[in-house]
Amino acid sequence: MYIYRADEIHQIDQQALEQGFSLFSLMEIAGRELFHKMKPLIKKDDRIIILSGRGNNGGDGIVLSRYLRMAGYNVSLVFPLGRPKTETAKQHLDYYFMQDEKVDEWNPNQVYDVIIDCLLGIGTTLPLRENVKQVVSWSNEQDALRIAVDIPTGVQADHGHVPDGEAFLADYSFSLHGVKRSTFLLPSGTYFGKTESVSVGLKQGSDLSIISKESVRATFPNREVTSHKGTFGTSLIVAGTDHMPGSAVLAAIGAIRSGTGKLVMATTDRVASVIASTVPEATFLLNGLERICQGHIPEKIVAAGIGPGIEASESVKKATEVLMESGIPLVVDAGAIQKRNNWKAKGPVILTPHPGEFSRLTGLSIEEIQANRIELARHYAMHHHVTVVLKGKYTVIAFPDGETYINPTGNSGLAKGGSGDVLTGMIVSMLATHDNYRDAVKNAVYVHGLCANIWSEKYSETSMVASDFHRLLPLALQRIERNK
Ligand SMILES: NC(=O)C1=CN([C@@H]2O[C@H](COP(=O)(O)OP(=O)(O)OC[C@H]3O[C@@H](n4cnc5c(N)ncnc54)[C@H](OP(=O)(O)O)[C@@H]3O)[C@@H](O)[C@H]2O)[C@@H](O)CC1
Numbered sequence: 001m002y003i004y005r006a007d008e009i010h011q012i013d014q015q016a017l018e019q020g021f022s023l024f025s026l027m028e029i030a031g032r033e034l035f036h037k038m039k040p041l042i043k044k045d046d047r048i049i050i051l052s053g054r055g056n057n058g059g060d061g062i063v064l065s066r067y068l069r070m071a072g073y074n075v076s077l078v079f080p081l082g083r084p085k086t087e088t089a090k091q092h093l094d095y096y097f098m099q100d101e102k103v104d105e106w107n108p109n110q111v112y113d114v115i116i117d118c119l120l121g122i123g124t125t126l127p128l129r130e131n132v133k134q135v136v137s138w139s140n141e142q143d144a145l146r147i148a149v150d151i152p153t154g155v156q157a158d159h160g161h162v163p164d165g166e167a168f169l170a171d172y173s174f175s176l177h178g179v180k181r182s183t184f185l186l187p188s189g190t191y192f193g194k195t196e197s198v199s200v201g202l203k204q205g206s207d208l209s210i211i212s213k214e215s216v217r218a219t220f221p222n223r224e225v226t227s228h229k230g231t232f233g234t235s236l237i238v239a240g241t242d243h244m245p246g247s248a249v250l251a252a253i254g255a256i257r258s259g260t261g262k263l264v265m266a267t268t269d270r271v272a273s274v275i276a277s278t279v280p281e282a283t284f285l286l287n288g289l290e291r292i293c294q295g296h297i298p299e300k301i302v303a304a305g306i307g308p309g310i311e312a313s314e315s316v317k318k319a320t321e322v323l324m325e326s327g328i329p330l331v332v333d334a335g336a337i338q339k340r341n342n343w344k345a346k347g348p349v350i351l352t353p354h355p356g357e358f359s360r361l362t363g364l365s366i367e368e369i370q371a372n373r374i375e376l377a378r379h380y381a382m383h384h385h386v387t388v389v390l391k392g393k394y395t396v397i398a399f400p401d402g403e404t405y406i407n408p409t410g411n412s413g414l415a416k417g418g419s420g421d422v423l424t425g426m427i428v429s430m431l432a433t434h435d436n437y438r439d440a441v442k443n444a445v446y447v448h449g450l451c452a453n454i455w456s457e458k459y460s461e462t463s464m465v466a467s468d469f470h471r472l473l474p475l476a477l478q479r480i481e482r483n484k
């Protein structure tokens with residue numbers, strides 16, 4: 001599924017117009033499709049209000065009102081900001097009257113069961129004017145089902161910023177042509193409720209999309225009957241210090257359960273003995289960090305990771321450089337994520353910052369990052385020729401050429417120390433088993449979140465811990481591989 005910017009939608013509309021498709025027809029299709037999408041959510045005797053603005057978002061509301069009224073729903077169409085200004089919305093209002101439909105006066109003292117927000121769409125500039133703010137805050141105070149058309153009023157299409165938190169708090173949003181970026185940004189994303197896209201019959205395509213289960217299935221490697229441990233490569237992970245052995249254990253769990261043929265953990269003696277008790281399949285490069293700094297990389301390594309459970313230091317920086325020089329695809333996480341002028345490497349470098357670490361890398365505040373994380377991750381990836389996995393709800397994966405994906409899986413069960421360590425292990429392991437590093441990164445992030453979704457089918461998200469991945473990964477991977 002594609003994700004759009006406002007300017008892409010304008011271009012698509014313009015192109016349709018040039019090819020003979022009128023805006024009047026597009027708005028007609030939009031209103032009719034919205035009607036079909038909303039039907040399962042509303043009842044004939046619900047008191048429904050459609051709040052229509054003066055632009056084309058308001059125009060969608062006019063068409064929607066006509067379809068609902070024709071089908072016998074109890075609908076009031078109101079224009080709390082004044083009558084339509086755009087040509088297309090005006091034409092639809094004329095047509096509406098020709099069908100003998102009526103509009104109502106805006107009266108905030110009336111009570112409604114369903115409020116449909118067609119005040120502002122992708123033409124929004126922020127902050128909201130006072131008259132809009134009043135209608136939005138009235139809407140949010142009502143005990144009613146709230147449905148937004150295209151985007152909730154008070155958020156913009158491309159940015160996550162919501163000045164003073166004043167936006168329509170939707171239970172459902174129906175986005176025309178496709179979902180917009182702000183659905184996946186913060187705090188805007190918290191105003192959308194359950195979001196679905198509504199096709200208006202125009203061609204789809206964008207450089208930003210959501211990872212789909214089908215694409216993960218299609219790119220997941222087959223395990224041939226004749227395969228042996230060498231087929232699936234040897235992975236190396238530099239992780240763990242005596243006071244943070246758990247991170248290394250969790251990275252090892254993520255790696256060993258994600259398909260790598262062999263796993264070498266570069267760590268300390270003490271951490272090695274802790275890992276061995278949970279992941280007996282692992283082998284070790286003892287005094288790992290020091291040995292890698294000296295250029296000692298074990299033979300046959302096809303994928304590597306560095307960072308879980310180690311703190312930033314000169315030797316971590318040095319070891320990261322040695323690995324970048326080796327040409328082996330490298331995941332750089334946690335303590336190894338340090339600000340640097342360049343990430344020049346002979347192979348792919350995948351950085352996996354959470355917003356705090358990305359803030360350290362870029363000097364931007366976490367708030368700024370969350371409101372614009374898609375564009376910022378993409379910019380960093382393109383500028384530094386690296387892959388950025390910017391973690392959190394709706395993890396962003398940006399590749400060096402600008403191709404960008406949003407991950408739809410995962411839940412708050414992952415909001416626990418250690419789940420990022422597991423992810424690092426999983427990415428390294430999948431780099432070892434996949435031919436294409438991009439597929440490996442996307443698939444690992446998707447499956448990581450899927451594990452949390454599977455957990456929450458039976459158990460509370462509160463109780464999930466990172467070591468549960470040991471038993472969740474077999475279930476998640478079965479769902480991916482089942483149809484192979
Ligand atoms: N292909 C598709 O997807 C299709 C999309 N379609 C629909 O078109 C919508 C885009 O329509 P649009 O361009 O007319 O803009 P829209 O969002 O209605 O806003 C403009 C109005 O808002 C006002 N306004 C702005 N900011 C404000 C503020 N802070 N505070 C107060 N007022 C503010 C602005 O006022 P002005 O500044 O001009 O005085 C103007 O009146 C899109 O979201 C979708 O619903 C379909 O109809 C067809 C197919």
Ligand SMILES: Nc1ncnc2c1ncn2[C@@H]1O[C@H](COP(=O)(O)OP(=O)(O)O)[C@@H](O)[C@H]1O
Binds near residue numbers: 410413417418420
């Ligand atoms: N609310 C959430 N929804 C989806 N994924 C989440 C959520 N909270 C955390 N995650 C995921 O959990 C992982 C946490 O990683 P990180 O913050 O590095 O943890 P740690 O360093 O403690 O291992 C990331 O993959 C992140 O995307």
Ligand SMILES: [K+]
Binds near residue numbers: 119148149151
């Ligand atoms: K709206």
